[in-house]
Amino acid sequence: MNNVFDTRRFFLLFRKTVLERPMQLIGFTVLMLSIVFIIYAFFKSMGAIPEGQNASFMFGFAGGGCFLGAIIFGYFNTNAKGAAYLLLPASQFEKWLVSVLITGVFYTLIFLLFYRLMDSFFVDAYHKKLDPKSIYYTELRDEMQILPFDGFVFKTTLMMYLNFTGATMLGALFFNKASFLKVALIFCGLLFFSYFLNIIVAKMMMSGVQNAMPYLWTWIRINDAEGRIEMNTVVLNVWQYCAFILVPFILWVLAFVRLREKEF
């Protein structure tokens, strides 16, 4: 028997993981999709489709992903549950891979598919309501399009999803109880720390600094004029590489390392 990966065992583990807690995994996914639908519909009823698109997408993708990340390894809130999980005869790699597949692949695919269908439905309904004879018809129609999966919102949300989900998965393996809250607190702490550190450094290096957002731009005022200094392209590329690839990779792989070394 292969002690690292066995296809049959992996399939059994996947089936067991989903069906053992159907309410937590399937129920959670259904709940998230329902909330996303409600958020979108609420904004649409207020006549704010673009805001609805962004809010529902960010909440469903980044928020749902990181909640699921905490749930998928949420076996360690009781002794008995933790023992049953750690001692189930499957390899640590298989256990990690099942969690990554459910959180990183299946949830993403289900969410994106659902979102695209919902978005198309709402945008199409909006387009149908427009009066083709109106002089603003073309302008109004072109203004409201489905959320592109290569735009700024998608990329930013993807970056948040990759980082937050990795962090909550790792956090669930470090903190046995209330891991999601603890990870959220640490994340907020880091965010505030980097924000204020960034401002302090910016003020030490430049005068007239109004605001500085780590690590993208600095807003400065010289006499009566205000303007934004943006990070140069090379540094921006490095930052994006870290935010999109390096940090998520480290977080997701660390979850595997932590699972291997987990004592309970």
Place this chain on the structure above:
Amino acid sequence: MIKLENVSFGYSPRKLLYKGLTMNLDQGKVYGLLGRNGAGKSTLLKNLSGMLFPMLGKIIINGNEPRKREPNFLHNIYFIPEEVYVPALTINRYVSLFAPFYPRFNRDQFNKYLADLEVETTGKLSKLSFGQQKKFIIAFGLACNTAVLLLDEPTNGLDIPSKKQFRKLIAGIMDGDRTIIISTHQIRDLDNLIDQVIIIDDGKLLLNAPVTEIGEKLMFKTVQFFAETSGSLYTEETIRGISVVVSNSKMESTKVDLEHLFNAVTENPERIKAMF
């Protein structure tokens, strides 16, 4: 075969629960692991199962290192913790999801154990009482037919008939290939069940001896006068007289009283060490 070589473990490096613990446990025996509250009985079982890792030393179980938690090792060991976990599933669904991980799981045996332990088989497991859930997990663990079975306080939460049934089941499943380790502070629950006694106290192994050897070397009797207790390892006043544990110099055959043995060993570790 279970081998512990110089195992040290503690939840903090400054306060070790075990220091240099060395012992061998053979196949085909039921071991009773006895110790005070907080002595580390559950911790030792967790080390054996691979849930905790020794700080120093090595544990080898049938050629595997538990800390690696490899499937080859895990499908041959079943650990029943003091508090059990059952998901909100029916028995059939539980078996269909969990049993395939244990190659020697036997459904017929499982059904028999459920019946013997009088476990309710309808409805979801999570709706059962704690005692019923525990009996279900015991039945499942026994039916997995693993080479090593670790039970942490298995009789906690069981009613009197179930305790009796549990002892009967354990006695019934024993064969030459199995090793069963039962940790408990309810010593009387292990009467007539264990082959070998392990007593740990203050991080040290005080006794690891077969019950037959203990019966040969120690005598458990009740006397009427204190004058008869000189040289005893342990005395306790009871309604019927004074229970004593003494050296069995006359090679008399008496029944081993585990509770008195435990007290005798923890109160006289050096004398016991010299005898065994």
